[in-house]
Amino acid sequence: MLSIIVVVMLTFIIRLFYLQIISDEYKYYAKDNAFLEKTIYPSRGLIYDRHGELLVYNEPSYDVMIVMQEAKNLDTLSLCKILHITKAKFDERIREIKNKRLNPGYSRYTPQLLVSQISVEEYGELQEKLFKFQGIYIQPRTLRGYTYQNAANILGYINEVPKKVVEENDYYKAGDYIGISGIEKQYEELLRGEKGREILLRNSHGRIVGNYSDGIYDIASEKGHDLQLTIDMQLQRYGEFLMQNKIGGIVAIEPSTGEILAAVSSPSYLPSMMVGRKRSENYPVLNNDPNRPLLDRCLKGRYAPGSTFKTVNALTFLQEDIIRSQTCFGCRMGYQVGHFHLGCHNHRSPLNLSESIQHSCNAYYCYAFRNMLDNPKYGSVSAAFEVWKNHVVAFGFGYRLGIDMPSEDRGYIPNSLVYDKLYGKNRWKSLNIVSLSIGQGEVTATPAQIANLAAAIANKGYWYTPHFLKSVMDADTIITFEKHNVNVDAHNFEPIIKGMEMAVNATDGGTARVARLDSIVVCGKTGTAQNPHGKDHSVFMAFAPKDNPRIAIAVLVENAGFGATWAAPIASLMIEKYLKGNIAPQRQWLEDRISNAVILPNTQ
Amino acid sequence: MPKRKVHIYKNIDWQTNLFYVLLLLVGWLNIYSADYNPEIVNEGLTKADLQLIWIGVSALSAFVILTIDSEVYQIFAYLIYALFIVILIATIFLAPDIKGSHSWLVLGPIRIQPAEFAKFATALALAKLMSSYDFTLEKPRCLWKSIGMILLPVVLIILQREMGSALVFLSLILVLYREGLPHVVMLIGLLFVVLFVFVLRFGDMQIADTLGSWGLFGALILVLLIGLVVLSLKGWQKIILRYVLGGITLIFLLVFVLNKWTSLEIKYTITALAVTLILGLSSFVYGLLRQNKGLILVSLFLWTMSAYCYSVDYIFDNMLEYHQQTRVKVLLGLENDPMGVGYNVNQSKIAIGSGGFFGKGFLEGTQTKLNYVPEQVTDFIFCNIGEEFGFVGSVAVLLLYLFFLFRLVTLAERQISTFNRVYGYCVVSIFLFHILVNIGMVIGLMPVIGIPLPLISYGGSSLLAFTILLFIFIKLDASRSERMF
Known part of the structure; x- marks a missing residue:
């Protein structure tokens, strides 16, 4: 043991003797400031839509950097004049730079960010007089530019990297840019590329004399990957046009792939509002807006699904043999048991399954739902309820869909424990929770989940995880998204699809006649989501065409009342726009009526 | 068992204590210097302040360890080991991703690395196993048991993606060697390493x-x-x-x-x-x-x-x-600088090389303050010693370690009980491994493996863990005459 210790120490001492006394190589480079480490920023990946249209690109911009060690005799006043900042502001900035808590990577030998994104004029003037300001450098950067001022909720934005990320991730240095939300955040690592580095040598006058060791320690930067999204930008823009002055969301999905064609959240903001220095002015305003433009209602708005949820229930009851397609229930303006009454509207009675969807009969679902929960084959109400819940969850409710976005709400589907807690174990009966049968009560869902339901029905039994990324354009990465089966047999979808077709197209009265198109068979289901805080929300989900569906859509307009009034026409216009390219002249009035309507709680 | 009452403070080995205090002092001065910047408007605690707090905590725990009955360590050795194995398993799942590794438990403002503390636990358990009745390394069963005991934490720490700390445990093989592991095993182990290096180095x-x-x-x-x-x-x-x-x-x-x-x-x-x-x-x-x-x-x-x-x-x-x-690859000279690793080591060599014979003087170092040397207060703290105190200072620190390790070996050899001796050798092996790998890395003789320099590097977990490791041994040594078996 002793000999091992001696050998180790001797080796070290010999090595130190070589490094510190014999070799000159290391002393030569150790003069003050011999090195200047320069980061080479890669250009961030571009973003395209599904048709290859460029959506997000890079614009040059310039940051002013300062190396404290060199900036000793700085002519602060004239610098401030060029940069259009006050002396007080300059001093404050220097204090911030030197504060290790605000700026953990501080070193007085390396460039620190003084002012970000100066204007072209400022850049011109500073570049001209740069020789006067020792220790001041200009660092070229790129800002994001947008072809269209739309889809802010999807694209997201970039900004200076937060302090916490700098501490935990070696890649980022204070002052770097990082995706903060949306696609920019989700695919940050693909988009950003890899930074490069140049090690320059300077002589004692501060002049750069070349690359250290002929550049063997330099690293070339790697350009970020370009991304192609699944969204159809023209459809997205049309959706935002229709939703202007309204609150709510539209989600459109291609059923056969799960690709999201459009995700409109209204109100929203212009992507350019979050670029560069403008962000610090705009962000607080947007954040305090009572209509919450920063909230992505498509993925994070929680709403009762209302009658659109009847389709899930109908499929569950069929699969569990509780009803057949020809099963009829009567309804006289509602569902009545003892003192309990749940209203319905005026329609003929009794109705079979397809007709119950067509007319959106409440009583039908109350009967069927209670028949399922009270069916002795499950043993108990709570056991039956768990079976019901598992069916609902298989359609994508109650959990995050797994959309490729940084955050998504899971909606809410209660399990039997929730009711055990509320009423006591085995103390609750099917009647207590009967409002679940018509999509009210405890259940909530996001517009994305409702659109996904439409896609699952369109596919007759499966759905792909909805997603925004179509391809990584300059890489071999093949992106696949999971296929989920809903465990309902394909033939059970027939009466539901028929009911949805009749709701839109039947001549003997349907809830969504306004969504009818002459040339395309649209299948749809209206809904009215109860809103405890005010007027009910208008919901509609649909897919089209009936055979080989190409688009599944959900529309939700807050405080707009019945689903048929506002959500259904919006959905039909979106479908027409996507499948036909434009709106038929005889429907132009509908487009005008919708786009001109103002449905805001604060203006009524 | 009859026990002789021995006054603990009279029997403490004061030499070891002196080396311990000197190393802490060297560490603190260099942390202060590496982190020193006269221009900074200070808000809050500096690294040197924090290290001082940890030194206080360590001193307190050293005191507690000295007051606990020495038999406790032997009796509870397996229990402590089992406890830390459970914690290591939990850490894999609970620890957040901090710079690619999942080894830090975050408890409010404090971050703790359980792998550091698993070292003394493994040393205790190994000492107990090897001092048990009928134990001899010539029996394959005994040999495998000891090797398994060492490898279990290694595997768990690798799962936390903390390669450096995991390798430390392998140094305990040295203890087996001292306790009669045949030379053949060591030689074959060495051969494995030599063949590996040879095939890679000349593979192209x-x-x-x-x-x-x-x-x-x-x-x-x-x-x-x-x-x-x-x-x-x-x-x-x-x-x-x-x-x-x-x-x-x-x-x-x-x-x-x-x-x-x-x-x-x-x-x-x-x-x-x-x-x-x-x-x-x-x-x-x-x-x-x-x-x-x-x-x-x-x-x-x-x-x-x-x-x-x-x-x-x-x-x-x-x-x-x-x-x-x-x-x-960088160490073997097969690649120059694909990821910046070679650059870091090169910077570190420049910092040390620039120190010359007498160094640049306390607080006068420039290279270490350039922020070019990575982890300058933790893994690369030896750069600061080399730059500011030169060859003289570096050799002085090496000699300090040398005397410290010699003293520990002497203490280990004078133990009567196998438990104490094995534990002592565990302490020596762990310290030696850390010193070997850390300084070897900084002066470019070893690949870059991030483990701290014992008692000198900045960091609470490591300081506290080394203190516990060491003072258990000091306590065992001080009360060696209590146990007559």
Whole structure:
């Protein structure tokens, strides 16, 4: 043991003797400031839509950097004049730079960010007089530019990297840019590329004399990957046009792939509002807006699904043999048991399954739902309820869909424990929770989940995880998204699809006649989501065409009342726009009526 | 068991304590200096302040350890070990991703690395196992038990993606060696490392462009030679000198001639492999006929080692992570600077080299403050010593470590009980390994493996863990005369 210790120490001492006394190589480079480490920023990946249209690109911009060690005799006043900042502001900035808590990577030998994104004029003037300001450098950067001022909720934005990320991730240095939300955040690592580095040598006058060791320690930067999204930008823009002055969301999905064609959240903001220095002015305003433009209602708005949820229930009851397609229930303006009454509207009675969807009969679902929960084959109400819940969850409710976005709400589907807690174990009966049968009560869902339901029905039994990324354009990465089966047999979808077709197209009265198109068979289901805080929300989900569906859509307009009034026409216009390219002249009035309507709680 | 009452403070080894305090002092001064910046408007605690708090915590825990009855450590050794194994498992799942590793538990403002504390727990358990009745390393069961006890935390810490800390536990093999592990095991272990390095280092050089790599060929020849030497010692001396050596030379000459004058391209590596395997086979057959276990073992050695030589590339490509491969390649001079690793080490060498004979003086270092040297208060703290205190200061610190380790070995050797002695050697091995790898890395003799310099590097977990490790031993030593068995 002793000999091992001696050998180790001797080796070290010999090595130190070589490094510190014999070799000159290391002393030569150790003069003050011999090195200047320069980061080479890669250009961030571009973003395209599904048709290859460029959506997000890079614009040059310039940051002013300062190396404290060199900036000793700085002519602060004239610098401030060029940069259009006050002396007080300059001093404050220097204090911030030197504060290790605000700026953990501080070193007085390396460039620190003084002012970000100066204007072209400022850049011109500073570049001209740069020789006067020792220790001041200009660092070229790129800002994001947008072809269209739309889809802010999807694209997201970039900004200076937060302090916490700098501490935990070696890649980022204070002052770097990082995706903060949306696609920019989700695919940050693909988009950003890899930074490069140049090690320059300077002589004692501060002049750069070349690359250290002929550049063997330099690293070339790697350009970020370009991304192609699944969204159809023209459809997205049309959706935002229709939703202007309204609150709510539209989600459109291609059923056969799960690709999201459009995700409109209204109100929203212009992507350019979050670029560069403008962000610090705009962000607080947007954040305090009572209509919450920063909230992505498509993925994070929680709403009762209302009658659109009847389709899930109908499929569950069929699969569990509780009803057949020809099963009829009567309804006289509602569902009545003892003192309990749940209203319905005026329609003929009794109705079979397809007709119950067509007319959106409440009583039908109350009967069927209670028949399922009270069916002795499950043993108990709570056991039956768990079976019901598992069916609902298989359609994508109650959990995050797994959309490729940084955050998504899971909606809410209660399990039997929730009711055990509320009423006591085995103390609750099917009647207590009967409002679940018509999509009210405890259940909530996001517009994305409702659109996904439409896609699952369109596919007759499966759905792909909805997603925004179509391809990584300059890489071999093949992106696949999971296929989920809903465990309902394909033939059970027939009466539901028929009911949805009749709701839109039947001549003997349907809830969504306004969504009818002459040339395309649209299948749809209206809904009215109860809103405890005010007027009910208008919901509609649909897919089209009936055979080989190409688009599944959900529309939700807050405080707009019945689903048929506002959500259904919006959905039909979106479908027409996507499948036909434009709106038929005889429907132009509908487009005008919708786009001109103002449905805001604060203006009524 | 009768116990003699011994006054603890009279029996504490004050030399060890003195070295401990000196090392802490060296550490604190250098942390203060490396983190020092006169221009900074200070808000909140500096690293030096925080380290001072940790030194206080460590002193307190050292005091507590000295007051606890020394038998407690032996009685609860397995329990402590089990506890830390559970914590290590939990850490894999609970720890957030901090710079790629999942080894830090975050408790409010404090971050703790359980792997640091698992060291003393493993040392205690190993000492208890090896001091148990009837334990001897010659029994395979005992040997495997001890090796398993060491490997369990290694595996768990690798799962936390903290390669450096995991390797530290392997240093405990040294203890087994002290306690009678046969030299053969050590030599074979060494051979594994040598072959690995050899195959990698010369793996890209081809013999005559296409006829196999020099690395693999050289490694196989080395295996073959060792096999021949061992066989000579087993009584094959005459046969080998008369026939085998000549035969082998003849085979290689034949291959050489064939390659030269015909279009056959026989790889030399394949030839070397064939020769080694045939030698293995003949020794196996002969061993079976003569019922000679030794010969069979030699054949096993030849076969295993040649298979190993062939799998080095696979192990390197698949079992090591990309950044680890890079570090090894940079050290072996195979790659220059793909990820900046070489650059860091180069910066660190420049910092130390610029210190010269006497150094630049306290707080006068420039290279370490450039923020070019990474982790300058933790893993690369020795840079600061080298730069500011020069060759004189660096050697002084090395000598301080040398005396410290010598003292610990002396203490370990004077123990009466096996438990105390084994534990003492565990302490020595862990300290030595840390010093070897850390300073070796900083001066460019070892690959970049992030482990702290004991008692000098900045960091609460490591300081506290080393204090506990050390003071348990000081306590055991101080009360050695209490135990008469």
